[in-house]
Amino acid sequence: MTLSSQFSAYKNHKEGQLFHRYIHNEMIEPLLKKLPNKFKVDAIGKSVLGRPIYAVQIGFGKKRILLWSQMHGNESTTTKAIFDVFKTLQEPNDVIESILINCTLLFIPILNPDGAHAYTRLNANSIDLNRDAKDLSQPESVVLRQQFDEFKPDFCFNLHGQRTIFSAGNENNVATLSFLSPAEDDKRSITETRKKAMHVIAVVNNQLQTKIPNQIGRYDDTYNENCVGDTFQRLGAPTLLYEAGHYHNDYTREKTREYIFLSLMVAMHHIAQNEINEAGFEQYFDIPVNNKCFFDIIIRNARIIKDGKSTITDLGFMYQEKLLDNKIHFKPILEKIEILDKFFGHKEFNANNGRASTVDLNELTVGYENDFVLINNVKFSLLFSKT
Ligand SMILES: [Zn+2]
Numbered sequence: 502m503t504l505s506s507q508f509s510a511y512k513n514h515k516e517g518q519l520f521h522r523y524i525h526n527e528m529i530e531p532l533l534k535k536l537p538n539k540f541k542v543d544a545i546g547k548s549v550l551g552r553p554i555y556a557v558q559i560g561f562g563k564k565r566i567l568l569w570s571q572m573h574g575n576e577s578t579t580t581k582a583i584f585d586v587f588k589t590l591q592e593p594n595d596v597i598e599s600i601l602i603n604c605t606l607l608f609i610p611i612l613n614p615d616g617a618h619a620y621t622r623l624n625a626n627s628i629d630l631n632r633d634a635k636d637l638s639q640p641e642s643v644v645l646r647q648q649f650d651e652f653k654p655d656f657c658f659n660l661h662g663q664r665t666i667f668s669a670g671n672e673n674n675v676a677t678l679s680f681l682s683p684a685e686d687d688k689r690s691i692t693e694t695r696k697k698a699m700h701v702i703a704v705v706n707n708q709l710q711t712k713i714p715n716q717i718g719r720y721d722d723t724y725n726e727n728c729v730g731d732t733f734q735r736l737g738a739p740t741l742l743y744e745a746g747h748y749h750n751d752y753t754r755e756k757t758r759e760y761i762f763l764s765l766m767v768a769m770h771h772i773a774q775n776e777i778n779e780a781g782f783e784q785y786f787d788i789p790v791n792n793k794c795f796f797d798i799i800i801r802n803a804r805i806i807k808d809g810k811s812t813i814t815d816l817g818f819m820y821q822e823k824l825l826d827n828k829i830h831f832k833p834i835l836e837k838i839e840i841l842d843k844f845f846g847h848k849e850f851n852a853n854n855g856r857a858s859t860v861d862l863n864e865l866t867v868g869y870e871n872d873f874v875l876i877n878n879v880k881f882s883l884l885f886s887k888t
Contacts (some may be wrong), residue, residue, distance in 0.1 A: 503708055504767050507596060508589070511759045516584035521753045522820035522822065522829040525617040526552055526616030529610055532584060533557065537591060542752020545609070546644035549625035552642050559590060562603035564772055568611035568740075570643060572630045572729070574623070575822065576662030578745035578754040582761035583610050584661070589766065596770055597604035603773035607652050613641055618789055620824040623687075631661075634732040641720055642729075649733060656701070656766070656772060657740040659730040662754070663685075665747040665797055666819070666846060669718035670789030675846045676718035676777035677757055678709065678745035679791050684724035685735035696779035697739035703784035704771045706762045713748070713760060718791035722746065739777070741768065747795075747847065750825065752820070752831055764852035797882055798833065803857035805838065814853055815841040816865065816874070818883055835869040848885065852876050866879060 508514060518532055522743035533542045533555055544553040570579040586709045587608075590597055600606075611617050615625035623629055624639055633642040649657070669677040684690070689697075698780050706717055720742065725731055734740040743764065748756040771777075796817040803816050817837035855877040859865055865874065 503711070504596065504763075504770055506574045507765060508766055511762070514589045514762065515583050516588050518582070519584050520755060522575075522577055523620060523738075523824065523827065524571070524580050524611070526555075526611060526614045528556070529580070529584070532587075536587060540587065545648060546611065546640060548641055549639065550587065550615045551558070552618070552654065554614060554641065555610060556605065556648065557608045557610065559589065560601040560605045562565050562601065562605055563655045564604045564656070565607070565652060565653055566604055566656045566658065566769065566772065567607050567644045567649060567659035568660060569612045570660040571611040571617050572641075572645075573622070573657070573661060574613045574618070576622070576745070577617070577658035578662045578758050579743060580610050581754075581758045582745075582765060583608055583760070584686070585762040586765055587720045589762075596766070600769050600773045604769060605626040606769070607648065607654070609645065610646055617755060620829065627700050627786050628757045629670060631729055632727040635727050644671060645729065648651050649736075649738070654738045656698075656777075657730070657738050659733075659740060659742045659754060660761075660767070661742065661744050663744040663746045666793045666795050667746055668792050668794035668845070669716055671792050671794060672715070673794070674715040675748065675795060675847070676744075676791050677713050677716040678744045678746045678760055679718040679720055679746060680705070680788065681720035681722060681730070681742040681744075682785065683728065683730040683734050683740055683742060684722045685731060687724050691782075693735055693779060694739050694788055695883065696782040697777045697783035698734070698741050699785035700777055700779060700819045701739070701768050701771060702741055702788075705767050707784070708767045709764055713848055717788055718746075719785070719788040720791055751846070780792065794843070794845055795834070796841065796844055796846050797869050797885070798848045798850070799841055799844065800852050800857065800874070800876070801841075801882070803852040804854050805857055814838055814858060815848070817841050819868075820885075831858060831885065832870060835865060835867055838865060838867060850881065
């Protein structure tokens with residue numbers, strides 16, 4: 502039996518208190534308080550605005566795994582999955598026992614609590630923490646580096662979220678999950694450390710392909726010394742970048758969360774059960790490289806007036822996430838007015854040469870922000886259908 506079939510009754514593993522996209526300290530604090538004693542919960546430092554950064558340690562094995570999430574404050578899917586893992590680690594079964602006997606796990610569920618609160622990628626000083634690995638100019642970066650130096654991980658999991666534009670390869674396959682074993686030098690040398698991370702990613706990919714065939718991508722491995730994953734890999738800890746992406750109609754990322762949860766369980770169990778070497782690392786390169794092939798909505802064959810002339814074109818919309826009244830809303834924005842035949846829409850509509858305009862009967866322009874457009878004077882909703 503594969504591990505993904507063992508955990509197929511996902512609702513039993515899901516932490517129901519966390520859902521949707523807006524996840525911040527006040528939501529996880531009651532859950533951290535309720536964790537049983539075998540979880541060691543600590544405040545390991547403070548953010549720019551003085552919010553605590555929490556760490557959770559569990560297990561007593563030799564293999565040390567450091568995982569951090571929400572380094573980018575608006576990338577909350579992997580944090581939800583971490584709390585699913587916490588719930589699952591309390592179950593009595595062989596898989597969990599093996600993980601806890603062989604591994605010591607250190608989780609930082611929200612590294613950037615100010616960004617999480619404000620729902621921004623950046624921290625409160627408008628710094629991208631994933632470009633601060635060399636300078637360590639921000640308190641959050643220092644906290645992570647201290648944990649790395651003290652904990653001395655054998656594996657690192659750098660957990661992120663990615664936008665809906667990403668495809669796995671150039672086909673009509675959304676990248677629901679993406680992975681990277683980051684480079685550790687400009688030449689992008691395939692070192693022993695990188696191969697170990699590639700080995701684990703290949704194992705995860707093989708198991709998850711049965712769940713989300715062709716929806717797994719691989720990130721470009723251009724080296725950047727300011728990125729945390731590249732730095733920790735260079736310092737000798739095999740590092741896996743996880744990116745939680747889009748799944749059909751799943752704008753709240755509850756489905757993707759399930760696949761992140763499974764990917765974490767598969768990886769941790771594999772590390773627990775095996776001596777990780779470079780075997781099978783080549784399979785990592787079978788994963789298609791990510792591309793940007795998607796819009797949230799494409800309206801095809803729409804007639805507009807451009808430079809005084811009637812023209813048939815396509816309209817590409819992307820949702821912008823906005824925090825309003827403690828909830829994330831998805832506001833459609835017109836990003837492209839051009840033929841988009843190399844792109845795919847998560848939702849597509851053929852206007853059949855129908856006249857497209859704003860709801861006020863004006864010409865559409867890039868940047869148009871409204872929940873509706875008019876097609877032949879009929880309101881067309883740009884809101885996504887609820888799952
Ligand atoms: Zn990120």
